[in-house]
Amino acid sequence: MTQEATFSPVIAPMLPDAFSHALMQIVNRVQPSIVQVVKEGRGAGTGIVWKIDGHDGFIITNHHVVPDDATKIQVHLSDGRSLDAKVIDRHKKSDVAMLSVNADNLQAVEIADSASLRVGEWVFAVGNPWGQRGVVTAGIISGVSAPKTKEGNGELPIRYIKSDVILAPGNSGGPLLNADGMVVGVNAMVFGGDLAVSIPSNVVSSWIAGLSRRRQISLGIEVETVDLPAALRQKAGVGSKRDSGLLVVALETGELKEQPAGSGLLIGDLLLDAAGKSIDDATSLLDIVARKDREDSLRMRLVRGGNVLTLDVAVAALEHRE
Known part of the structure; x- marks a missing residue:
């Protein structure tokens, strides 16, 4: 005999109301952090108040909202204020841009991982x-x-x-x-x-x-996310929840000034951790690298030739950005 699943007649009707209430709370909390970006007097897009280096007078938006030929840019705040905005920097490939405004009491959003x-x-x-x-x-x-x-x-x-x-x-x-x-x-x-x-x-x-230091930094490598076989996970001691790592597939010379291409890494190295943190995609690696100074090295755990190694990798700096 099978037992059919039953649902509480009291709890089930509450779910839509609870969901709606939670959504209203979210909207009310974030609305002050959302701005309208206006280009040459016409509505162009949206921006987000973003706290950077402890300051909240910055707006993040898309590059295509404020392209290179944009001149007069304003942001309209939720409290009715309209402010002139200055483009601090843009990155066309990733379609992001940073604006600054001269204003106090801006409410920055919370950023999740x-x-x-x-x-x-x-x-x-x-x-x-x-x-x-x-x-x-x-x-x-x-x-x-x-x-x-x-x-x-x-x-x-x-x-x-x-x-x-x-x-x-x-x-x-x-x-x-x-x-x-x-x-x-x-x-x-x-x-x-x-x-x-x-x-x-x-x-x-x-x-x-990277912008906060007015420079971009790089390890001078090209990487791809690859699966970690069970035997290798066990040997590296990364646990069953960790199923990928970063494989070094090429070394880049580029504009590196102070270190040879690859900064001590070799093609075929399988990167597991950097600065004590797991890395399973290029985004997580760059996030760690971008916080290192020019003189620093980065302690990495990797697999090379079937052996798990710990290596202090030199951080190579690109040219300073004006």
């Missing part, structure tokens, strides 16, 4: 589609792409979050939020008519970390 996202997770988008302020849409994570990426020459690893939240012109540069109301991505585009594409928060944070 985008590497923890999972397919099926609820996410929310807030933006200004078609010039309408503060529009909210909901959806789920459909996938996270991690194509082959260069970690050399100061290039950012390009990785995208895919979801089914509804985006429209004017949403670009707005936040993709998790169920806790924290930013996991910056909304960028719609692909194929109904697939929303967002830039992971970790990619944005890595770019910002």
Whole structure:
């Protein structure tokens, strides 16, 4: 005899109300951190108040919202203020840009670790589609792409979050939020008519970390994410939950000034940890590297020739950026 599953007649009707209440709380909390970005007097997109080096007068948006030919840029705040904005820097390949405004009491968003996202997770988008302020849409994570990426020459690893939240012109540069109301991505585009594409928060944070030192840094390598066989996981002591590492597939010369290509790493090295933290994609590695100083070395654990090694890898600095 089988027993049918039963549901509480009291709890089940509460679920939609609880969900709605939680969403309203998220929206109310983040709205002051969402701005409208206006280019040459026309609505262009959305921006996010982002705390950088302890300061909250910065706005993150998309490169295509404030392209190189953009001149007069303003941001409209939720409290009704309109402020002139200055472009601090842009990165066309990853489609991110940083603006600064002269204002006090801006409320920065909380940033989450985008590497923890999972397919099926609820996410929310807030933006200004078609010039309408503060529009909210909901959806789920459909996938996270991690194509082959260069970690050399100061290039950012390009990785995208895919979801089914509804985006429209004017949403670009707005936040993709998790169920806790924290930013996991910056909304960028719609692909194929109904697939929303967002830039992971970790990619944005890595770019910002490089800018904060007015330079970009690199280990001078090209890496790919590969699976870790069970035997190798056991030998490396990484546990059953760890199923991937970074394989060095090429050495880059680029503009490195102080270290030979590869900075001591060899093609075929399988990278496991850097500075005591697990690395399973180029984004996580760059996030660690971007926080190192020119004189530093980076302690890495890797597999070479079937043996697990610990190696102090020299951090190579690229040219300073003006």
